[in-house]
Amino acid sequence: MSILARLFGRGDPHSLAAPYALDALEPDERRQFEKHLRGCDRCAEEVRAMTEDAVRLAWSTVAQPPLAMRDRVLAAVRQTPQEPGPLREHVREPQAREYTPRLPAHVWGTQPQASRARAPQRRPFFVPFATATATAALVVASLFAVQANQTQDKLNAEQAQSREIAHVLAAPDARATTGADSAGRSIGVIASASEGRAVVTLSGYGAPPSGRVRQLWLMRPDVQPRSLGLFKDDTPLVTTGLDKTATSLAVTVEPDGGSAQPTTQPVVQLALKSVGFGE
Amino acid sequence: MGRVRSKSGGRVEADELLVQVAAGDQRAFEELYGLVSGPVFGLVRRVVRDPAQSEEVSQEVLLEMWRSAARFDPGRGSALSWVLTLAHRRAVDRVRSARAAGEREQREARRSHHPAFDQVTEEVEAGLERQLVRRCLDRLTALQRQSVTLAYYDGYTYREVAERLSLPLGTVKTRMRDGLTRLRDCLGGVA
Numbered sequence: 160m161s162i163l164a165r166l167f168g169r170g171d172p173h174s175l176a177a178p179y180a181l182d183a184l185e186p187d188e189r190r191q192f193e194k195h196l197r198g199c200d201r202c203a204e205e206v207r208a209m210t211e212d213a214v215r216l217a218w219s220t221v222a223q224p225p226l227a228m229r230d231r232v233l234a235a236v237r238q239t240p241q242e243p244g245p246l247r248e249h250v251r252e253p254q255a256r257e258y259t260p261r262l263p264a265h266v267w268g269t270q271p272q273a274s275r276a277r278a279p280q281r282r283p284f285f286v287p288f289a290t291a292t293a294t295a296a297l298v299v300a301s302l303f304a305v306q307a308n309q310t311q312d313k314l315n316a317e318q319a320q321s322r323e324i325a326h327v328l329a330a331p332d333a334r335a336t337t338g339a340d341s342a343g344r345s346i347g348v349i350a351s352a353s354e355g356r357a358v359v360t361l362s363g364y365g366a367p368p369s370g371r372v373r374q375l376w377l378m379r380p381d382v383q384p385r386s387l388g389l390f391k392d393d394t395p396l397v398t399t400g401l402d403k404t405a406t407s408l409a410v411t412v413e414p415d416g417g418s419a420q421p422t423t424q425p426v427v428q429l430a431l432k433s434v435g436f437g438e
Numbered sequence: 439m440g441r442v443r444s445k446s447g448g449r450v451e452a453d454e455l456l457v458q459v460a461a462g463d464q465r466a467f468e469e470l471y472g473l474v475s476g477p478v479f480g481l482v483r484r485v486v487r488d489p490a491q492s493e494e495v496s497q498e499v500l501l502e503m504w505r506s507a508a509r510f511d512p513g514r515g516s517a518l519s520w521v522l523t524l525a526h527r528r529a530v531d532r533v534r535s536a537r538a539a540g541e542r543e544q545r546e547a548r549r550s551h552h553p554a555f556d557q558v559t560e561e562v563e564a565g566l567e568r569q570l571v572r573r574c575l576d577r578l579t580a581l582q583r584q585s586v587t588l589a590y591y592d593g594y595t596y597r598e599v600a601e602r603l604s605l606p607l608g609t610v611k612t613r614m615r616d617g618l619t620r621l622r623d624c625l626g627g628v629a
Contacts, residue, residue: 174608174611174612174615175611176615177611177614177615177617177618178589178595178596178610178611178614180618181586181589181590181596181614181618182526182527182530182589182590182593183589183590183594183595183596183599183614184595184596185595185597207514207515208622209615209618210515210519210523211515211519212618212619212621212622212625213526213590213618214518214519214522214523214526215571215621215625216571216586216587216590216591216621217477217480217481217522217525217526218477218567218568218570218571219567219568219571219572220477220480220481220483220484220591221476221477221480221567221568222476222479222480222483223476223479224475224476224478224479224493224496225493228475228479228493228496228497229471229475231497232471232475232497232500232501233464233467233468233471235497235501236464236467236501236504237464239501239504239505240505241460241462241504241505241506241507241508242505242506242508242509243508325498328497328498328501329494329498331490331494
């Protein structure tokens, strides 16, 4: 190692354990150090201990979050699918071993293991909405790590969708509402009026009859319903371009491929006033 | 919720709840929210400072706790550490991109009105732990303390810390390491 490198403090990667535990590395260094960690059990152990130390610094910062945050988070949780957890389910299978993160506290759970070759490029951190998109990208990248058998297309679609959901959630005026019928079936929406975007979920409806699809409509006063798309399985539908005059959403059952206008009575309808529309 | 909230009991309980959350249990999530939302929000706000952005980042962190709960392994640490580690990294990412976007000066101006531990309005009772952390931070040398707090509470990289304190990089790394080690000794091993 050159004297220059030493002078700049890049010498011993072990010396980066403390800055790493404090999240005080720049992205490039962070990546390099994580690479180093994978081959260095001793450092991994050290980083894990230091991360626990660092976390204790958080104990002096506890503060009561705004009450409205709880409602928003819980509403979002009701509409957000979880990452599957094959890590534990398959833990006894021999090949599951290589997917089990051996990484220290700081890395496991927050950072997917170096991708099984197909992980997407990490997104840059310093862009608008960096946190939202980085969050989505990390979540999705971790799916790659554990679901190597998924098709690329499906994962690409999930990634795009996670990004959309994170985008809606990150809007300052994002609000959520749900409606349920007497049978316990429900429709949920997280919407941002300023962005004209919404994420819509159906639950409890099961598969539509064969040859039929469920179609989502935007209802506005004195205007024909506008199609917002077709539901596929349980996947939330992300819609854009909603204008402020929108009063409600409706779902109808239509022939495969959808219809230009609704041909049946709505199976469910949800007013959008409480999420900032209908002005 | 009629549950005992002793200090250590709270942490064990959080571990169990997070495991239930990983199995898709929304009620467990609600309960876990009650245990971790204060620490998460407090930490994020300490780093990010702007109230609206802090709320946004906290929401993302808590939603991520739901989505990726299956990645939590109780054998490797506590649920609270897991989620706070996640929260800290997200908060730091946010504050750095905000700084890069030029809000830095505004933030600096606000900071000058904040003494190191000036914590905001409605705080929940974490009094003992808070005092303990403060007391232990007081026992560090000034450079150890500044190196650790500028990084952890203010989200500066160690290069930025070195610049602000006019110290060589190697010295800052050593101060950070020594500072964390001394903190551990002072706080005791109860994690």
